[in-house]
Amino acid sequence: MSLSRNAKESIKVAGALVIAYGIALSLDWDKPYWAGFAVAVCSQINLGQSLGRVLMRVFGTLLALLAAWIIFAVFPQDRWLFMVSLSLWIGACIYFLQRSHYEYFWIVSAFVTLVLWNATGGDFTLSFEKGIFRIQETVLGVVVYSLVAVLIWPNRSRGELDTASTALAAAQHRFGTRCFAQLYSQEEAKELSQHRLEILQADTRLRTAVDDASFDSYEIWECRRQWRHYGHRATAVTQALLKLEESLALSRQLRVANFFTNLNELFEELNRRLTRLQMYFSEGKAVEAPVKKKIEIKLDRVKTLSTFDAAALTVTYQKLKELELETRSLVTSVQDIRAFGQSYLGYPNEVRTQWLSILMPDPDRIASVLRVVVAIWIAYLAYIFIPDMIDGLLVVTLTGVLGSLLSTSPMTNLSTTCLYTVIACIIPAPFYFFLLPKLSSYYMLGSFIFIFFFSVSYITLEFFEDQPLVRMIMLLFPNNVFNLANHQTYDFINYANLLFSVPIIFAILAISKNIPFSLRPENKFKQTIKRFFHSAAYLISTGAFKNNQKTLFFHRLIAMYHINIVITTPKTIQYWRSGLDITDRKEISEIQLRKITKLVILTSNQIKILYKIDNRKDPLNPPKQITQEVLKWRSVTRKILLYFSGYKHNIDFEALEKKSKNLFRKEIFDTNQLMSKQEDTLPTEEEIVKFLYFLGVSTYINSYLTEFFNATKTIDWRRFCENRFL
Numbered sequence: 001m002s003l004s005r006n007a008k009e010s011i012k013v014a015g016a017l018v019i020a021y022g023i024a025l026s027l028d029w030d031k032p033y034w035a036g037f038a039v040a041v042c043s044q045i046n047l048g049q050s051l052g053r054v055l056m057r058v059f060g061t062l063l064a065l066l067a068a069w070i071i072f073a074v075f076p077q078d079r080w081l082f083m084v085s086l087s088l089w090i091g092a093c094i095y096f097l098q099r100s101h102y103e104y105f106w107i108v109s110a111f112v113t114l115v116l117w118n119a120t121g122g123d124f125t126l127s128f129e130k131g132i133f134r135i136q137e138t139v140l141g142v143v144v145y146s147l148v149a150v151l152i153w154p155n156r157s158r159g160e161l162d163t164a165s166t167a168l169a170a171a172q173h174r175f176g177t178r179c180f181a182q183l184y185s186q187e188e189a190k191e192l193s194q195h196r197l198e199i200l201q202a203d204t205r206l207r208t209a210v211d212d213a214s215f216d217s218y219e220i221w222e223c224r225r226q227w228r229h230y231g232h233r234a235t236a237v238t239q240a241l242l243k244l245e246e247s248l249a250l251s252r253q254l255r256v257a258n259f260f261t262n263l264n265e266l267f268e269e270l271n272r273r274l275t276r277l278q279m280y281f282s283e284g285k286a287v288e289a290p291v292k293k294k295i296e297i298k299l300d301r302v303k304t305l306s307t308f309d310a311a312a313l314t315v316t317y318q319k320l321k322e323l324e325l326e327t328r329s330l331v332t333s334v335q336d337i338r339a340f341g342q343s344y345l346g347y348p349n350e351v352r353t354q355w356l357s358i359l360m361p362d363p364d365r366i367a368s369v370l371r372v373v374v375a376i377w378i379a380y381l382a383y384i385f386i387p388d389m390i391d392g393l394l395v396v397t398l399t400g401v402l403g404s405l406l407s408t409s410p411m412t413n414l415s416t417t418c419l420y421t422v423i424a425c426i427i428p429a430p431f432y433f434f435l436l437p438k439l440s441s442y443y444m445l446g447s448f449i450f451i452f453f454f455s456v457s458y459i460t461l462e463f464f465e466d467q468p469l470v471r472m473i474m475l476l477f478p479n480n481v482f483n484l485a486n487h488q489t490y491d492f493i494n495y496a497n498l499l500f501s502v503p504i505i506f507a508i509l510a511i512s513k514n515i516p517f518s519l520r521p522e523n524k525f526k527q528t529i530k531r532f533f534h535s536a537a538y539l540i541s542t543g544a545f546k547n548n549q550k551t552l553f554f555h556r557l558i559a560m561y562h563i564n565i566v567i568t569t570p571k572t573i574q575y576w577r578s579g580l581d582i583t584d585r586k587e588i589s590e591i592q593l594r595k596i597t598k599l600v601i602l603t604s605n606q607i608k609i610l611y612k613i614d615n616r617k618d619p620l621n622p623p624k625q626i627t628q629e630v631l632k633w634r635s636v637t638r639k640i641l642l643y644f645s646g647y648k649h650n651i652d653f654e655a656l657e658k659k660s661k662n663l664f665r666k667e668i669f670d671t672n673q674l675m676s677k678q679e680d681t682l683p684t685e686e687e688i689v690k691f692l693y694f695l696g697v698s699t700y701i702n703s704y705l706t707e708f709f710n711a712t713k714t715i716d717w718r719r720f721c722e723n724r725f726l
Contacts, residue, residue, distance in 0.1 A: 005155070006458055006461040006462055006465075007458060008152075008153045008155075009043065009155075009457065009461060010453075010454045010455075010457035010458040010461065011152075011454060012043070012145075012148050012149060012152055012153065013039065013040070013043045013145075013453060013454070013457045013475070014449070014450045014451075014452075014453040014454035014457065015148055015152070015450065016039045016043075016141075016144050016145040016148040016149075017036055017039050017040075017449055017450075017453050018446045018449050018450050019144050019148070020032075020035040020036060020038075020039050020140055020141050020144045020145075021035065021036060021445075021446070021449060021484055022442060022446060023035075023140060023144070024137060024140060025442065025484070025485070025486055026442075028486055029133060029136065029137060030130075030133050030485075031119070031133065031137065031483075031485070032137065032484055032485060033479040033480065033482065033483055033484060034133070034134060034137040034138060034141070035137040035138070035140045035141035035144070036141065036479040036484075037138075037141065037476060037479055038057060038137070038138045038140070038141025038142050038145070039141045039142075039144065039145045040472065040475035040476050040479065041053065041057065041472060041475075041476070042054050042057060042141070042142055042145045042146075043145065043149075043457070043475075046155045046156070046157045046160070046212055046216070047149050047150065047154050047155050047156050047157065047215075047216040048156070048157040048211070048212030048213055048214070048215040048216035048217070049157075049212050049215075050145065050146070050149050050216075051146060051149070051215040051216050052104075052211070052212070052215045053104055054142040054145065054146050055215070056102055056104045056105035056108060057104070057108050057138060057142055058138065058139060058142055059105060060104070060105045060106070060107070060108025060109045060112065061108055061112050061134065061135060061138045062135070063105075063109045064108060064109045064110070064111075064112035064113045064116070065112065065113075065116065065131040065134065065135065067089050067109070067113055068112075068113040068116045068117065068127065068131065069127060069128065069131065071085050071086055071089065071113075072117075072127045079384075083377070083380055086113065086114075086117075086376075087373045087376060087377065089110075089113060090110045090113065090114070090372065090373065090376065090400060090404070091369040091372070091373050093106045093107070093109045093110035093404070094106070094110060094365075094368055094369045094372050094373075094404060094407050095365050095366070095368075095369050096358060097110075097404075097407070097408065098362075098364075098365045098368060098407065098408070099358045099362075099365070100358055101211065103408060107404050107405065107408070110400065110404045111397075111400060111401040111404050111405075112134065114376075114396070114397045114400040114401060115134070115397060115401070116130055116131055116134060117393070117396075117397065118393050118394060118396075118397035119134070121393065154216070156213075156216050156217065157209060157212040157213045157216055157217070158213050158216070158217045158219070158220065160209050160212070160213070161206075161209040161210060161212075161213040161217075161220065161227075162281045162282070163209075164202070164205045164206040164208075164209040165206060165209075165234075165277075165281040166278055166281040166282045167202050167205065167206075168199075168202040168203055168205070168206045168234055168238075169274055169277040169278040169281065170278055171195075171198050171199040171202040172199060172202075172234075172237055172238065172241060172274055173271070173274040173275065173278065174195065174198075175195050175196075175198075175199050175241050175245070176241055176244075176270060176271075176274065176323075177271070178195065178245075179241065179244050179245050179248065180267050180270075182248050183248070183256045183257050183263070183316075184255070184256075184257045196242060196245070199238055199241065199242070200238070203234060203235055203238045206231060206234055207231050207235070210227050210228060210230075210231045213227075214227065214228075223336075223337055223340055225344055226333065226336045226337045226340065226341065226344065227337060228344075229333050229336070229343065229344035229347065230330070230333040230334055230336075230337060232347065233326065233329050233330040233333045234330060236326045236329070236330070237323070237326045237327055237330050240319065240322045240323040240326045240327075241323065242605075243319050243322070243605065244316070244319040244320065244322075244323055246602060246605065246700075247312075247315045247316045247319045247696075248316065250311075250312035250315055250316075250696060250699060250700065251309075251312040251313055251315070251316050254305075254309060254312070254313060256313065256316055258298075258301065259297060259298050259301050259302060259313055260295055260296070260297060260298065260317070260320070261295065261296045261297075261298060262293060262294065262295050262296070263295060263320075265293055266293045266295050266320065266324060269290070269291055269293045269324075270323070270324070270327055272288075273290055273327050273328075273330070273331050274327070276288060276331075277330070277331065277334060280334060286338075287331055287334050287335055289331075289335070290327070290328040290331040290332065292324075292328065293324055295317070295320055295321060295324065297313065297314070297317050297689065307692075307695065308695075308699070310692050311692045311693070311695035311696040311699060312696055312699070313692075314689055314692035314693045314695075314696055315693060315696030315697065315700075317689075317693075318693050329343070360560060360561060360564045361561060362564065362565075362568070363531065364572070367516055367517065368407045368410065370515055370516055371403065371407070371512045371513060371515055372400065372403040372404060372407055372512070374512045374515050375399050375400070375403045375508050375509050375511075375512035376396060376399055376400045376403065378399075378508050378511065378512065379392075379395050379396040379399040379400075379505070379508055380396050382395070382508075383395065383396055390497045390500055390501055390504070391494075391497040391498065391501050394497070394498070394501060395501050395504055395505055395508075398501065398502075398505050399505050399508055399509065402417075402421075402505060402506075402509060403509060403512070405469060405472075406469075406509065409469065410519050410524075411519070411521060411575075411576075411579045412469065414506055414509055414510050414513065415506075417469065417470075417473070417506070418502065418503065418506035420470050420473055420474065421473050421477060421502050421506070422499070422502055422503070423474075424473050424474045424476070424477035424478060425477050425481055425495075425498060425499050425502060426499070427456075427478065428452070428477075428478040428481045428482060429481065429495065431448070431452065431482075432481055432482055432490065432495065433490060433492070433495075435448065436448075436482065436488065436490070437488075437490060445484075452478070453475065453478070456474050456475060456478065457471075457475065460474050460475070480498065481495060481498065520721075520723070521576050521577075521579035521580045521581075522580065522720055522721045523721050524576045525573065525576040525577060525580060526717055526720065526721055528569060528572050528573045528576060528600075529573070529596070529600060529644070530644070530645045530646045531565055531569075531645070532565060532566065532569040532573075532600060532603075532604065532645075533641045533642070533644040533645035534641075534642070534645035534646075535561075535562035535563075535565040535566050536562075536566060536603065536604075536607045536641050537638045537641035537642045537645060538558070538559075538562045539559065539562055539563065539566065539607055539610070539611055539614075540607070540610070540634050540637050540638045540641060541634060541635070541638040542555070542559065563608070563611055566604050566607050566608060566611070567604075567608065569600060569601075569604050570600075570601040570604050570605075573597055573600050573601070574597065574601075577593065577597050580593065585720075587715055587716040587719045587720050588715050588720055592711055592712070592715065595707070595711045596708065596711055596712060599704050599707055599708045599711065600708075602700070602704050603701065603704045603705070603708070606697050606700045606701050606704065607701070609697050610694075610697050610698075610701070613690075613693070613694055613697065626691070630694075633698060637698075637701060637702075637705070640705055640709075641705070644705075644708065644709075
């Protein structure tokens with residue numbers, strides 16, 4: 001009879017706890033349950049994630065202890081300055097964890113500082129001794145679990161990495177084939193919604209597999225830079241395919257294939273690249289060097305088109321060029337994995353973009369910091385000013401710990417989490433009071449630890465596998481209740497204090513959850529939309545079509561802030577959309593909700609493209625009359641974007657349509673005439689193509705804004721956002 005995966009993982013967790021407690025008790029260490037904590041939080045679904053947790057817990061603990069010792073040493077007498085400095089440290093950890101790939105490192109750095117404070121009982125002279133014990137037992141717990149995870153049924157993620165890579169290449173191949181089929185057709189382009197979801201899920205799966213395999217596979221670790229670069233390039237190919245599919249909506253009236261040279265050769269080369277990638281990951285076959293395929297527009301045929309059709313065709317042309325470039329880079333990155341190549345050095349923006357995302361101010365991240373810090377201060381003020389408060393310092397500590405954990409998933413239901421926490425405290429109580437006092441040896445105690453934690457782990461894996469926070473709570477709090485030590489005490493008062501502290505802690509977290517604004521999905525969904533359109537309006541209005549002057553550093557920072565909002569909006573709005581429950585709601589329908597989310601994401605894509613056009617190194621130099629019409633279009637578009645962001649003023653979509661049509665008037669921009677003239681004062685053919693690309697992007701933006709207005713004009717947003725009491 002073969003054991004299930006859940007049974008194997010539960011045996012490993014329970015066995016590691018037995019060994020860790022056995023070693024800590026035999027050495028007569030203080031607070032052995034710290035080793036149990038380390039085992040509980042490091043147990044993950046595969047070996048890669050577990051080893052990642054191990055490293056982050058050790059280094060996070062070291063950083064937290066260093067920060068705690070500095071704070072304790074600098075402010076030993078002034079409790080207010082001490083609390084301010086502690087709040088700043090925890091706030092910094094909460095801020096960084098929300099965009100970092102190593103969020104658990106920052107969580108540990110935050111809550112270990114609080115745990116050490118609680119362990120000293122407020123007596124800072126004990127901080128060094130307690131800190132050393134904390135390091136010892138944390139290292140013990142993670143080493144024991146690491147050895148158990150590696151030696152007993154290791155669930156390595158190397159195979160998952162190959163499977164995820166093959167699945168993504170196959171999804172990209174299927175999606176690209178469908179897009180190319182539409183290039184040869186005059187029928188209306190069909191939206192590939194299901195395939196879009198499939199390719200996005202496959203892309204996310206790959207990035208997770210790369211991170212996991214980097215920890216549990218020496219082969220992957222040695223070429224981790226190449227694998228991570230491959231992950232970035234795979235995402236770039238995914239985005240290029242999605243943009244190509246989006247561009248087909250504009251050119252659906254044209255038989256696009258008739259306007260390009262070498263389109264068949266390009267399709268065959270792309271097909272060969274993606275097919276060989278599948279074979280590389282599934283069968284280990286080598287990947288051939290990519291052959292560069294150049295695609296050009298047949299300019300003589302473009303002259304026969306209207307400016308609008310020429311712009312639509314140019315957008316598709318640019319997306320095809322981008323797809324060819326990204327797939328070529330993807331194949332090169334895969335070749336580097338085997339040859340230890342260094343093509344990633346040519347993409348310094350991959351690291352720069354990650355750091356920019358971490359450091360750039362973000363209203364949501366700042367709000368998360370405020371919530372956690374306010375919760376800690378409420379608990380601290382209660383601890384100071386309420387006489388004989390139940391376990392006041394423990395309340396402060398657990399408030400900070402749970403607040404840090406909840407900041408990673410702001411939609412978590414506090415009442416449900418509180419219920420699971422109370423259950424996690426109640427379940428071990430009968431064993432603590434009636435069974436543990438009767439256990440006379442560690443053989444009996446170890447057997448009890450194994451059976452109890454095996455049962456808890458197995459049940460939580462069976463019923464709460466998709467809720468890791470619940471599993472962690474159910475494993476952690478019994479350790480706190482048992483509080484195993486060589487000189488074991490059984491104190492009902494301490495247990496009662498812990499049990500009654502839990503509702504107080506969650507009451508504080510519930511209060512802080514509405515600071516500075518409510519975290520209800522309805523409110524956050526609407527707020528995300530408003531913030532996005534406000535940032536889009538700024539980028540539209542400040543985008544210089546011809547700008548030879550250096551922009552002030554301050555203005556560049558503001559622009560970077562707004563483009564960061566635009567970049568993060570698709571992920572943010574989909575997250576809050578997943579938490580919306582519109583059952584029995586008349587003010588909005590599921591179709592409207594789906595359409596609004598889609599239009600915001602599509603508009604975000606076009607604003608990002610427009611931002612790149614505005615900030616390219618070789619700015620366009622169109623005739624003066626064209627520039628004036630572009631500025632007029634930007635002005636009207638900005639007003640509409642501001643209207644969607646909440647500014648109450650009248651808008652005129654007819655004016656937007658009029659200004660947009662002006663851009664395509666023959667007396668303003670005639671593709672045929674401009675291409676036929678060769679004077680030095682007129683734009684070159686390359687500049688005309690670039691400007692047509694801009695026109696195509698502007699048409700997308702016009703279309704999406706009009707659709708968004710029509711989709712939302714019947715929605716009562718005030719009713720949508722108001723609290724409902726059932």
